[in-house]
Amino acid sequence: VLNEMKGLRRGHLNIAVASTANYFVPRLIAAFHRRHQDISVTLEVTNRESLLKLLDMNAMDLAIMGQPPSGEPAAHPFLENPLVIIAPPDHPLARESNIPVSRLATEHFVVREEGSGTRGAAERFFETHGITLQATQQMHSSEAIKQAVEAGLGLGLLSLHTLEMELILKRLVVLDVEGFPIQRQWYVVHPRGKRFSGVAQAFMKFTLEGAGHLLKTPEWRN
Numbered sequence: 173v174l175n176e177m178k179g180l181r182r183g184h185l186n187i188a189v190a191s192t193a194n195y196f197v198p199r200l201i202a203a204f205h206r207r208h209q210d211i212s213v214t215l216e217v218t219n220r221e222s223l224l225k226l227l228d229m230n231a232m233d234l235a236i237m238g239q240p241p242s243g244e245p246a247a248h249p250f251l252e253n254p255l256v257i258i259a260p261p262d263h264p265l266a267r268e269s270n271i272p273v274s275r276l277a278t279e280h281f282v283v284r285e286e287g288s289g290t291r292g293a294a295e296r297f298f299e300t301h302g303i304t305l306q307a308t309q310q311m312h313s314s315e316a317i318k319q320a321v322e323a324g325l326g327l328g329l330l331s332l333h334t335l336e337m338e339l340i341l342k343r344l345v346v347l348d349v350e351g352f353p354i355q356r357q358w359y360v361v362h363p364r365g366k367r368f369s370g371v372a373q374a375f376m377k378f379t380l381e382g383a384g385h386l387l388k389t390p391e392w393r394n
């Protein structure tokens with residue numbers, strides 16, 4: 173215990189997160205830092221595919237992602253990650269409720285890049301419903317997608333965590349589509365080949381225990 177405490181007084185934490193998680197992970201880091209002021213943090217933000225490569229290389233102390241590698245025993249869920257469909261407020265579908273998924277077959281979407289966990293989950297959802305997602309426009313960040321959807325380029329499919337501001341400001345609305353939100357989870361993952369440092373253990377414990385009251389998933393009812 174003494175060693176653990178000693179290790180905690182100082183230390184460095186190398187975290188890599190899926191790009192969608194950058195909407196809440198800094199809040200966790202700030203709260204953790206208030207308790208352990210001498211700990212420094214490096215945060216790498218990238219998509220799921222790059223995260224898997226970094227995990228293989230043990231290139232971080234902890235990863236936070238929406239879909240860990242299958243059969244990953246060191247992955248712990250700690251927060252919901254609902255995916256929703258967004259539109260500009262003046263879109264005709266914004267006034268409808270219980271929109272059947274089949275209605276989306278003729279809509280154009282602005283989607284994340286190949287390798288994004290959000291993109292993968294969206295594709296699996298539409299495939300299950302026998303619908304080809306019209307992924308006409310592709311963008312490498314949630315920010316770009318929100319701007320594009322707001323400007324009328326198409327519908328978007330993003331995690332609710334990326335949408336807090338736009339929903340409050342009513343720049344975007346969440347469409348009431350059957351089967352949505354797609355329910356997913358956020359996981360914290362410790363690479364198996366990496367020594368589990370005292371700081372990393374403390375941050376994982378803090379995340380698993382504290383996420384519930386520190387982090388709120390934005391409201392989505394319009």
Ligand code: PGA
Binds near residue numbers: 193218239287331
């Ligand atoms: P992404 O991953 O940022 O690569 O889309 C997040 C997720 O899997 O939800």
